[in-house]
Amino acid sequence: DAGVIQSPRHEVTEMGQEVTLRCKPISGHDYLFWYRQTMMRGLELLIYFNNNVPIDDSGMPEDRFSAKMPNASFSTLKIQPSEPRDSAVYFCASSLRGEQPQHFGDGTRLSIL
Amino acid sequence: SQKIEQNSEALNIQEGKTATLTCNYTNYSPAYLQWYRQDPGRGPVFLLLIRENEKEKRKERLKVTFDTTLKQSLFHITASQPADSATYLCALGNQAGTALIFGKGTTLSVSS
Numbered sequence: 364d365a366g367v368i369q370s371p372r373h374e375v376t377e378m379g380q381e382v383t384l385r386c387k388p389i390s391g392h393d394y395l396f397w398y399r400q401t402m403m404r405g406l407e408l409l410i411y412f413n414n415n416v417p418i419d420d421s422g423m424p425e426d427r428f429s430a431k432m433p434n435a436s437f438s439t440l441k442i443q444p445s446e447p448r449d450s451a452v453y454f455c456a457s458s459l460r461g462e463q464p465q466h467f468g469d470g471t472r473l474s475i476l
Numbered sequence: 477s478q479k480i481e482q483n484s485e486a487l488n489i490q491e492g493k494t495a496t497l498t499c500n501y502t503n504y505s506p507a508y509l510q511w512y513r514q515d516p517g518r519g520p521v522f523l524l525l526i527r528e529n530e531k532e533k534r535k536e537r538l539k540v541t542f543d544t545t546l547k548q549s550l551f552h553i554t555a556s557q558p559a560d561s562a563t564y565l566c567a568l569g570n571q572a573g574t575a576l577i578f579g580k581g582t583t584l585s586v587s588s
Binding site: 367396398404405406407408411419454456462464465466467468469470 | 507508510517518519520521522525565569575576577578579580581
């Protein structure tokens, strides 16, 4: 199995620009999660989907963040406009069922200048 | 508010010794607890899951205990090796069984 695939691995952009992060979950997994990891706050859940439907987006920091899952094999996390405080590593994870172990991608390291 | 604390940010031990990592939580009643390993530049990798009605789980050199009275989980690596050096994260899950709350992790360094 290819595992969870995220792109890009690194993104450097200027404040105010739109950023789109992409994720391909493991085939057959019903749940998809987006996390953000920083030294200060650790790994924080932003939003998760079940069968392509957003279930809980209470972790999304503000309206500048949005996430979509148009089909079972693809999800995006968009930040518009981006700000320096959005700099972090963003992880996507998927799981077969709710309480099953989560499989993480290797993340996107985002730097907003 | 819910809080998870992992005993220390860093733990240094000698090869061959047992590493013990601690995860404490407050204001939460987890149905299960998971441990993950994270290497630099990589995503977390699942290691073990233990449910609230289980006291102990083992997998090869790994052992996890879960004490819901103390609100604590202990993670042991016996006969530690330099290859065990990584950051270890604990994560709590509720009865709905979906969203996990992660601790900030403990970075283990095993020297030869």
